[in-house]
Amino acid sequence: MAKAKEKSPEEMTYEQAFEELQQIVASLESGKMPLDEALKLFERGQTLSERCSALLEQAELRLRQLVPDEAGEYREEELDLEEE
């Protein structure tokens, strides 16, 4: 049971949310905890799984590109391919 638990699911990436969801499943499956704690975990798990589903539904591929700069290095920029 991670400390990251305090983090709001709304701020979590899919990976973080799903990882915590899996931890919660494992904790609940072990079954060794007070009922009120289990209920809290369960509710958080529900929220996390909704977060995951929403992220999967709404995600849009972010496109960036490396552009050479004056110093001979590169910087990251948005990539807009739609014009092509």
Added chain:
Amino acid sequence: MKGVQLALDLWLRRLDLGRRRRRRQPLVELLDDALTTGFFLAKRIERVGGVGHADETLQDVWVTGEISNLSRPASGHVYFTLKDAEASLRCVMWREIASRQILPREGQSVEVHGRISLYEAGGQYQLYADTLRPTGEGELFQSFLRLKEKLEAEGLFDPAKKRPLPAWPARIGIVTSPAAAALRDVLHVLRRRFPLGEIILASTAVQGEEAPAGIVAALKALNRHARPDVILLVRGGGSLEDLAAFNDEDVARAISASIAPVVSGVGHETDFTIADFAADLRAPTPSAAAEIATPDRLELARSVTQARQAQQRAFGLMLQERRNELRTARAGLQAASPRAVLANARQRVDDFGLRARRAVETGLALRRASVRGLAQTLRAVGPAAVLARGYAVVQLQSTGAVIRSVRQVTPGDPLKVSVHDGAFDAVAGERSAE
């Protein structure tokens, strides 16, 4: 018989010569022999007993020609006819070999290597192909092979050096030309499968003089500035010359030196490049590279659903367990409750009452019995019994006093004498003391 042997020897010697010089023998030349000697020989050899089968010289032959009658049945073996202006030769490429080979196209000019032997059922010579390559690409192909051998010897393609692909490629670097169809294919797949990712494109030419240096620079720039979890190195199909940049030594070394694992997807399914060997994973096409490198959104959604169900199940199970515990506890509680204690006490009172009643009843009976005994004793020792035995009770008539002593009596006193069945009067006479 002797003439046949001679013709066969001549033919084999020419073949052998071609082999030693590592010269590609035009099909027409080979089949010229075959037609004038071999074909007829085939029929005769059949009769003689398959001499051609055992002959070593037919085991290592290059033949050039054009592909026709290409077929690949369900067995996976590839059959075709090598043909030129004047002759043709049936060829077969077994499935195991075909799966590792650039597959021929109808009408393509190719060089085929293999062994020639008699297909007995057809009564015809047949080329059992083990290598096939487009004509004219021989030189490119040779240098390709040399470079491949060299890098292989250096351990650049060592399977132990292949990095595993990340399970979660949050940042996906792409090295290709922004104008290429390959990029559109890759983005199309990524949008469908893994829109959670972030794409960082490092543009470069993928064809021409500049291409090798451009690819090397793009790989280095991605690793240094973008730190992607995985890099897709992609390019659409083309001729061997078009793909030359992907057979470049520097490119191979840059792939091998990449910090992020590299998935190559160059050309078509059948194109193998040095870059493919150097990459951590080779995908047959650009789209396939995008697929191999990413988890599928549908599968992710499935695992979310599974996790949700698993936690519902686990929580439900826990509730059920707690319910059972509660039931057990309640049963224990009831057993220990005041009401239960009271009921218990009541029962104990009942028990005691019963025991007490029993005890009292027993005591009474005992007493009754002893009273009966006493009465008998009393009767035995009582005056009636004494009188019956012949004793009498004498009383003064005046006072009724029972006379126990002579001093109580004065001669002439009226007395009452009681015996067991009655009484009579008497008068006291003279006293005498004992």
